[in-house]
Structure formats: structure tokens, C-alpha cells
Amino acid sequence: MTDLLDRLRTAVGTDHVLTDAGDVSAYVVDWTGVHEGRALAVVRPGTTSEVAAVVAACHEAGVAIVPQGGNTGLVGGGVPDASGEQVVLSLGRMRTIREVDPVAGTITVDAGVVLADVQAVAEQAGRLFPMSLGSEGSCTIGGNLATNAGGTAVLRYGMTRELVLGLEVVLPDGRVWDGLRGLRKDNTGYDLTQLFVGSEGTLGVITGAVLRLFPATPRHATAWVAVPSVEAAVSLLGLAQQHAGAHLSTFEIANRQALDLVLAHLPGASDPLAEPTDWYVLVELAAAENDGGLDDALEAILSAAVEADLASDAAIAGSPAQRSSLWALREGISEAQKVEGATLKHDVTLPITRLAEWAAAMGPQLDAVLPGIRPVTYGHVGDGNLHYNLSAAVGADDDLRAAAADLSTAIYDSVAAADGSISAEHGLGRTKAAAGASYKSAVEVDLMRAVKRALDPDGLMNPGVLLPPT
Structure with a gap:
């Protein structure tokens, strides 16, 4: 492989072809720590032409490529296998904002741009890029596109594939397809852009994207709501849509087990409500600066919910700091569970009308497989997506690992029987x-x-x- 490594160094510079174990270690294990491989090299191109040169060289040498963005994935899609024969292609150096067009409502970026940076540049231009994830400070646009990421704003703005207008892609033989067109209408053949979205790096390397921007929504009304069940949460969603309409931007759910982990492991976290309940919903309305009435709409939602026995209590954010603290309860769940110990992650989606029935039935089924199992459940009720993660009883992590296959099969079979999907947004x-x-x-x-x-x-x-x- 010496000749290939020499070609790669010529293409991107010696400093950006990493082969020493210490240098590559961060690139060959995923965020969960579960998936770890070995790499022939980690290559860090800085431009699309360099990516093309790397891909062409690997193609001619018959060496497999693993494209990698921020390496924040949860299913091992961005790390190499154990062979030590694959090249990890990291897009982390490609961080150029190519163009912002507030009038057309587009932003064109390199694939390695961090999601939070896209949000910030859009905000500076008086616009909104609505995708929001817990990993937004480190995940990259290329990875978001390759996995068709979801997040907390899907209810209002849709998945990543609904936020992209055009792509630039290096094909497996090193050719470059330039589809960086910001057109809202282009009815001239197969939609190649959408072919690559969600393909997880198996069809080519995304190097650039034209993304949609939206009117800014600086006004928010946010509440953390205690609900008795998933069924009540689904009914509350209907009430929120009725009272808030298009202003409803977020409708997240979490069970008490998830909140307990956050309270135990997130510094500064506190329970905003006096009495515990089995389930909670984070509701947020958002609007433009001159679009009032959000507080009244939120109050109407909560009043109707209490009257209909769909909610027992609520904490309403009265300041940006209080809003941030409520959001931290939701966004801190994944990290808190990681700190707690071994985790078995599931990212399922079901028809919204079947969420409650499925969630109620799933717990006893899993307890029969592994007594004492702790479902850590949270997600996006508005699009039917639950992160149905599992923690073992305290001190029983080895039991969880041993039963992992049986637990996952029970969940997947149940999801399939309910006409759902075993992966909603993680790939x-x-x-x-x-x-x-x-x-x-x-x-x-x-x-x-x-x-x-x-x-x-x-x-x-x-x-x-x-x-x-x-």
C-alpha cells in the first residue's frame, strides 16, 4: 500500500495523511464507544478537488473508503471495519461557507461545516436554518445529509432531505457531480440530490450542499408539561396543533426514567415541577419578532390540556435562561445515559396513532426477556419517532449486553408488526x-x-x- 499512501500524501499533503495509532485513534471509534475498527490511514482533504483525487486513487488501488463527518453517529456508519485495510476520509477540514443568499433563502456550504456554524451564519443574515440536534456543536452538514438526520424541529420543517436543494458529490470513481443548484423547481429527470441524502456514504462522498433558509423565529413560548401517558401526549399534540397551528415547532416527549438520569448526571439540572409523573412533554411555539400571541396560545393549550385531564402540571419558561434549562433536560438525556452505563439504543418510528399502544405493550415484553430492564424513552411525538433506549438494572450491565440481541429482536418485530421502521433518523x-x-x-x-x-x-x-x- 506504499504507492497508495504516497499518492494520498501528494493529493492532500503529508500532514493530512494520518497513519500513527495515536493520530488515528479518534477517527476509528464512534461516539458510543461500541464500534471500533482499524484504518490503513485517515485522510483529511481540504477541497473538493482533493477529495476527488483521494477517491480516484483509492478506486484505482481497489481500497475501500469510509467517509466521515463529525463522527457523532450512533450506529457505526462512520468508522472502519477491523481489517485495517480501509481509508477513513474525514471531511473535517472542509468548513467554508460558500454563499449566503437571504433573498433566495439559501446557504451553500462545504460538507465539513458544523451544524451550529450554519445556524449561526443564518442568524447573522436574519434567517433561520431550523435543523437542531443534541450534537449540533460537533456534527457536520455532510454527515447530517448522509444520514438524513432529523432532530427537534422535524414537526415544523421536516427531515434533512426537506432542507436541501442541491448537492456536490464525488462519485466512487473520482468524478465530481456538481448539483449545487438552489432551484425550488427543477423537473428535468431523476432527483439525484435525494438519491444521495440518507445513503450513508455508500454511493459517493457529499462535499457541498445548498440548504434552505427560513424566516427567523426569535420569539418563543416554551413549557415542560407533566402528562400521565403516551396516549395523553398524543392527544395533547392534537390540542397544540389546533391552538398554535404553524407556530408549533417542537413537541418532545420523555419518560421519568430519562429525566431521572439527567437530574443525576447533568450538573445544574433541576426538576422544574414539584411532583413526579410518568411522562413529560416539551412544547415550544416559535414566531417572527412582530408575530405576537404565542404566550396566549401556549396558555390556551395548557388550560385545555388540564381541563381534559391530559396534563397535571406545567413549567412555563419566563426568560431565555429558563428556556435553556428546560431544553437542557431534553438534550441531556443521551449523554446522561452514556454516563450511567451500558446502553442499548433503538431509534424507531411508528404511526402516531399507534405510539401509545406500542409503548404500553413493549415494557412488559422486554421485562420478560431481562427482568429489571429500564426503558429510557424520549423522542419526537410529532413525527412518531421514539428513542427507545434500554439501561440495565443498576450493576447489571453485563446482563444487558448478553440479552442485547433478544431485546432488539423483540423491539424490531413489534415495530414491524405496527407498520413502523427500525430506524427513524439515525440510519x-x-x-x-x-x-x-x-x-x-x-x-x-x-x-x-x-x-x-x-x-x-x-x-x-x-x-x-x-x-x-x-
């Missing part, structure tokens, strides 16, 4: 590639493999991710 990665295929029809899997063969006939783009090996 399939390496963790769920086989399971993803097993719950799809043979026709669907054949179509996906046909697309893969057409664009990547040699199977060098992120092999083993999204689709299991044949």
Missing part, C-alpha cells in the same frame, strides 16, 4: 444493516442493491454499511 450503519434488510421486502432490497451496483460496482464506498454484504 442503519453497521449496527442495523442486516436487520434493516430483513424487515424490507425482497423487491425493496433488490432495488437498493441495484442502485448500489450502478454507482459503486466495485463496492468500495463504505462497505458493510446500510446494506449487508451479499
